Amino acid sequence: MITTTVPDIDTLRIGVLCGGDSPERPGSIASGEHASKALADAGLTTDLIDIADTPLSALPGRIDVALLGLHGLHGEDGKVQGALEVAGLPYTGSGVLASALGMHKPTFKNLLTHDRVDTPRWVVIRPEVSIESTLSVVRHTLGYPVFVKPSSGGGSLAAGIAHDEAALRRMIEATNCDPYSEYMVEEYVQGIPCTVGLIEVDGRLVTLPVHDVESKNEFYDYEAKHNPDLRIEHCPSILPAPTTETMKYVARRVFAMIGAHGVLRVDFMAAANGRVTVLECNTLPGLSQRGNLATMAKAGGISYPALMKHLVRTAFTKPAYLP
Ligand SMILES: Nc1ncnc2c1ncn2[C@@H]1O[C@H](COP(=O)(O)OP(=O)(O)O)[C@@H](O)[C@H]1O
Ligand SMILES: [Mg+2]
Structure with a gap:
């Protein structure tokens, strides 16, 4: 994206992107609604867009700039940023690499x-590594308690403390059936x-x-x-x-x-x-x-x-x- 001068934002159609299919969707809707209202109250032209309903390909022509109120998977991770780069639409915040x-x-x-x-010491829970091996590594490198969270999570969702090995085993076993593909264990x-x-x-x-x-x-x-x-x-x-x-x-x-x-x-x-x-x-x-x-x-x-x-x-x- 080649951008040199900052245009007068009063003349722009500002698309406030929010929602989507991230686990952090509710927080994203709040971000979008608040941002959009504040800008509209200040006399700017805003368009609140839930990316779950609107394909990104529909945005060029409809808006001049995207204010990203997206959080978590598929919004904060560089993917939407990449799509907007390809579409030639300016967007707020970091680019693809920093986002990822x-x-x-x-x-x-x-x-x-x-x-x-x-940063707290950590171990990534890998599906190809047996639970026994992971528990052994955690026992020898971190000790207890430990903090468990998705590698690409946010909003404290799906996170928690394991006070002992039995609790960590249960948490690892429960990580199979949710949207996060990878979890990590951290020193508490x-x-x-x-x-x-x-x-x-x-x-x-x-x-x-x-x-x-x-x-x-x-x-x-x-x-x-x-x-x-x-x-x-x-x-x-x-x-x-x-x-x-x-x-x-x-x-x-x-x-x-x-x-x-x-x-x-x-x-x-x-x-x-x-x-x-x-x-x-x-x-x-x-x-x-x-x-x-x-x-x-x-x-x-x-x-x-x-x-x-x-x-x-x-x-x-x-x-x-x-x-
Ligand atoms: N290693 C840790 N030890 C103790 N508490 C932690 C640790 N990691 C996270 N937490 C707790 O979980 C909260 C959210 O963690 P964070 O790493 O910021 O993830 P998120 O992306 O969900 O915000 C922190 O504010 C803290 O209360
Ligand atoms: Mg945090």
Whole structure:
């Protein structure tokens, strides 16, 4: 995609893409509806499009730019980005490669490890490896408890803690019949889940104030992410400055490491002993008005409508060739 100057976005037809067939579809619908309403209220021309009903091939001619409110499989993983590249339609956020790298947690963690950025130790559950062998590797390399999650998941869906080997065995056996083709087991890190948002504003990457959360559930699970009564959030974070400054620094390194563009949210665990470890990154973070990105932007002095406008402009600031 060759894009040099940022057009006046007031004159554009902005397609807000959401929905699709991802397990994170409900969150995506919220992202799309909130983004679309904020832009329309600001006088911009928007078109809310559920990609489950509308083929991407129908978009050129109907819209001038795609604001991606997609999350998870088939939306955040580079596939839609690739289709839009081929169609010649500008779209917000990262390109194909960064999206794919950000989506597949084990590949992303390999990059982190190569660059000596702390991330919990992990083992990928491979279908061709027997459960006995996997349990043996976990026993000798991670110990218990462990955290189990899909390699390409999101929203804490299908994730959980295994306190012992019997629980892990049951979880591995249950992974056969769901949409995620691969799971991973991670060293369990006791701590406070934190996130750092980055957004491009007028050609400059802005690091937003750190967000931390205490979940009333066993971890920051799907329920705690959707029920404000089950969590206590702070933004800016109340963690010590050396901890939050480390996270901000590492978040920017992650952005460069995967070759992200426009926007990124990096999720961390801040352990009680001061350890700061990267869990994952989100190339298409949730866009709901009460979501983490909007909360961090607000704490950084960026209103929700302004955040959405900055996001639209990221579609026009990509380098001439972005892999
Ligand atoms: N290794 C881990 N140790 C302890 N808790 C974890 C670990 N990995 C994830 N979690 C918990 O699960 C939540 C979601 O994990 P994350 O890796 O961010 O995946 P998702 O893509 O589902 O958001 C985290 O905020 C945290 O509460
Ligand atoms: Mg996360």
